[in-house]
Amino acid sequence: MQKKRWRKLGFMRRVLTCAIASISLVALFSAHLHLFFPPSQVSMLPDPYKLPTQHETQYQKLSRERSWIRPHLSKAPLPALKLDGANRSLDFNKLWKPPPNRDFTPCVEPSSSYLAPQDTRGYLLVHTNGGLNQMRAGICDMVAVARIINATLVVPELDKRSFWQDTSNFSDVFDEDYFITTLANDVNIIRKLPKELLTATRAVKHFRSWSGIDYYEQEIASLWDDYQVIRAAKADSRLANNNLPPDIQKLHCRACYEALRFSPRIEAMGKLLVDRMRSYGPYIALHLRYEKDMLAFSGCTHDLSIEEANELTAIRENTSYWKVKDIDSTEQRAKGFCPLTPKEVGIFLRALGFPPTTPIYIAAGEIYGGDSRMADITSIFPILMKKEKLATVEELDPFINHASQMAALDYIVSVESDIFIPSYSGNMARAVEGHRRFLGHRKTISPDRKLLVRIFDKIANGTMKEGKKLSSRIIEMHKRRQGSPRKRKGPISGTKGTDRFRSEEAFYVNPLPDCLCQKEPSENENSTTLVLK
Numbered sequence: 001m002q003k004k005r006w007r008k009l010g011f012m013r014r015v016l017t018c019a020i021a022s023i024s025l026v027a028l029f030s031a032h033l034h035l036f037f038p039p040s041q042v043s044m045l046p047d048p049y050k051l052p053t054q055h056e057t058q059y060q061k062l063s064r065e066r067s068w069i070r071p072h073l074s075k076a077p078l079p080a081l082k083l084d085g086a087n088r089s090l091d092f093n094k095l096w097k098p099p100p101n102r103d104f105t106p107c108v109e110p111s112s113s114y115l116a117p118q119d120t121r122g123y124l125l126v127h128t129n130g131g132l133n134q135m136r137a138g139i140c141d142m143v144a145v146a147r148i149i150n151a152t153l154v155v156p157e158l159d160k161r162s163f164w165q166d167t168s169n170f171s172d173v174f175d176e177d178y179f180i181t182t183l184a185n186d187v188n189i190i191r192k193l194p195k196e197l198l199t200a201t202r203a204v205k206h207f208r209s210w211s212g213i214d215y216y217e218q219e220i221a222s223l224w225d226d227y228q229v230i231r232a233a234k235a236d237s238r239l240a241n242n243n244l245p246p247d248i249q250k251l252h253c254r255a256c257y258e259a260l261r262f263s264p265r266i267e268a269m270g271k272l273l274v275d276r277m278r279s280y281g282p283y284i285a286l287h288l289r290y291e292k293d294m295l296a297f298s299g300c301t302h303d304l305s306i307e308e309a310n311e312l313t314a315i316r317e318n319t320s321y322w323k324v325k326d327i328d329s330t331e332q333r334a335k336g337f338c339p340l341t342p343k344e345v346g347i348f349l350r351a352l353g354f355p356p357t358t359p360i361y362i363a364a365g366e367i368y369g370g371d372s373r374m375a376d377i378t379s380i381f382p383i384l385m386k387k388e389k390l391a392t393v394e395e396l397d398p399f400i401n402h403a404s405q406m407a408a409l410d411y412i413v414s415v416e417s418d419i420f421i422p423s424y425s426g427n428m429a430r431a432v433e434g435h436r437r438f439l440g441h442r443k444t445i446s447p448d449r450k451l452l453v454r455i456f457d458k459i460a461n462g463t464m465k466e467g468k469k470l471s472s473r474i475i476e477m478h479k480r481r482q483g484s485p486r487k488r489k490g491p492i493s494g495t496k497g498t499d500r501f502r503s504e505e506a507f508y509v510n511p512l513p514d515c516l517c518q519k520e521p522s523e524n525e526n527s528t529t530l531v532l533k
Contacts (some may be wrong), residue, residue, distance in 0.1 A: 099484035101441040107517035124151035125231040132407040133427035138235025143255040164403035182259035203227040207238040210501035249514035270412030280359035285417035289424035299327025300338035336450030339424035346377035351474040363410035444483035
């Protein structure tokens with residue numbers, strides 16, 4: 001009996017000893033985990049390291065329904081920020097905080113004297129030109145021109161002969177029915193020219209660039225005396241940015257920001273891409289204009305091989321409608337006329353304080369040089385997303401061979417982003433900036449390329465290093481370049497003629513003051529009044 005009791009006690013001792021040893025090992029292992037992954041870094045790890053939130057769970061359900069598999073990020077922890085706790089929280093909020101919009105809000109309703117369209121004098125045919133955003137601005141201009149010359153507007157033709165060779169029709173890119181009905185009180189719009197006028201002689205005109213209302217009311221409207229149909233051979237930049245009647249400027253905005261929405265199929269796909277980007281958290285839309293056509297057109301060959309530079313030169317020389325052929329790349333870059341390279345953008349974003357975990361959507365076509373040219377920015381910011389990563393092959397298939405439709409998807413994701421940053425001030429950059437201003441001055445950081453390239457060159461030759469000093473300098477340079485409210489810039493002093501109009505800030509870059517009004521308190525403290533500023 002005594003022996004049995006001792007056996008039981010011996011067995012219990014061994015069990016307790018094993019349990020204590022196990023607990024010690026677990027504690028030791030846990031301490032090592034905290035050493036490698038401090039709590040301050042856990043929130044910085046990519047999504048595969050953390051449980052999904054309720055929003056992400058709903059999002060993953062949507063993803064499964066659309067047969068999309070979320071890209072897996074590297075299992076290695078990303079470099080940690082040197083900030084911690086409350087400091088990082090304050091820094092994070094400051095990075096993503098939009099500029100104060102000073103209570104500006106859209107005000108595009110016509111005046112009390114504005115009349116519905118009367119019996120028109122003839123038909124206006126429009127051939128748009130350029131890429132998506134150039135065509136988009138031209139269409140909005142032609143809506144206003146049709147109103148000025150009292151024309152019935154035939155749904156514009158999209159450019160099918162430009163560099164991109166896109167066969168899309170108006171209804172493939174835009175919601176044609178919505179466009180017609182939304183502008184019904186402004187301009188008569190029809191889908192096709194009446195059959196009886198298909199063979200009628202037309203007045204084909206290249207409307208003068210940046211023309212005011214007198215030009216259209218006198219010179220162009222006088223064509224109705226001899227013709228029933230006027231054809232605008234080009235549509236971009238045909239209307240002045242300033243000194244137009246207020247109702248015409250407001251019509252500009254109604255056309256561009258209300259009537260000219262994308263086709264239902266593009267809108268649905270664009271919203272899906274936005275939702276998928278949002279699953280990573282607040283995101284930057286980076287318009288990385290580093291595609292073959294832009295580099296060839298601008299003559300920018302910095303950091304490219306001789307073979308690449310020769311290829312781009314050949315493209316420019318063989319593209320007949322690009323008028324400037326002989327371009328000095330070094331001079332272009334020094335003046336700030338070249339798009340930033342992917343490597344330069346990475347340095348810029350890091351200097352602004354964005355952590356490596358920042359989700360970035362690349363709003364662009366195929367980057368010249370492919371993955372090898374993207375390697376530098378990818379090493380700094382690994383969460384780089386684009387349409388092809390966020391959607392399945394099947395989802396993108398209807399759009400893939402249509403440059404304008406693919407650009408429209410980028411446009412939607414860019415307008416809806418938390419921060420928009422263009423590497424070059426081209427047509428899309430200007431269009432998205434203006435749209436974001438109209439929607440409440442959403443944060444848009446415009447890099448000062450002229451000053452930045454000097455800094456990048458010093459870093460390259462070793463006379464300047466990245467760090468706190470450089471970061472402070474770049475942040476200070478861009479304090480007033482974040483999309484805050486301001487009036488549209490006029491022409492550069494001393495310029496004349498066409499150069500004067502060309503130097504003005506485009507209407508679509510900044511629709512203030514014409515289409516944005518500021519709320520001011522009225523005498524009754526409980527109400528506000530919209531005052532045009």
